[in-house]
Amino acid sequence: MTRPRFHLAFAVDDLPAARQFYGDLLGCREGRSSETWVDFDFFDHQIVAHLAPQECGSVNTGAVDGKQVPVRHFGLLLDWADWEALAGRLREAGQDFIIEPYVRFAGEAGEQGTFFVRDPAGNALEFKTFRDEAHVFAG
Incomplete structure (x- = not known):
């Protein structure tokens, strides 16, 4: 059985800037594209950057x-x-970090390394890691 992969579509306001961030900086291979969208191989998952400037820029946060x-x-x-x-x-x-790399929930179940960055359109991305993958969904 093939490992499941996710597909995610999101808005950007500048396709060349998206290509630079996802392709050049993160190293994501480009797939199909048109004048209004581009597919990227996001670490073996498909993401699609759609040109939709009016949908960019949400900055709500939670503690x-x-x-x-x-x-x-x-x-x-x-x-x-x-x-x-x-x-x-x-x-x-x-690259500016929204949240610099650090260890969250240190010493607890669910201890993880995490950091957040924004792409040029303002989309937030989180990259995290666990010392023990069994704790990914630990409560």
Whole structure:
């Protein structure tokens, strides 16, 4: 059986900027595209950036572990070494973090490394990692 993958469509206000962020910075291979959308291979999942400037810019947040986390966001769970490497690559590229890489819920079930960034259209992305994958859904 093939491993399930997610498909996510989201709004951007500038396709060349989306191509630079997702393609050049994050290393996502580009798939099909048109003048109004582009598919990316987001770490083996399909995401589609649709040109819809009027839908960009939501900044609502909610409190999690003493930080203001963007309510609307998507992202990935990575292996710890891959998470650290991505955080390092983003720092080297001068990417601003909404929330800098840190360990959340330290010493508790669900302990995780996490960080948040925004793409050029303002979409929030979270990248996280767990020392113990059995704790991904720990309560």
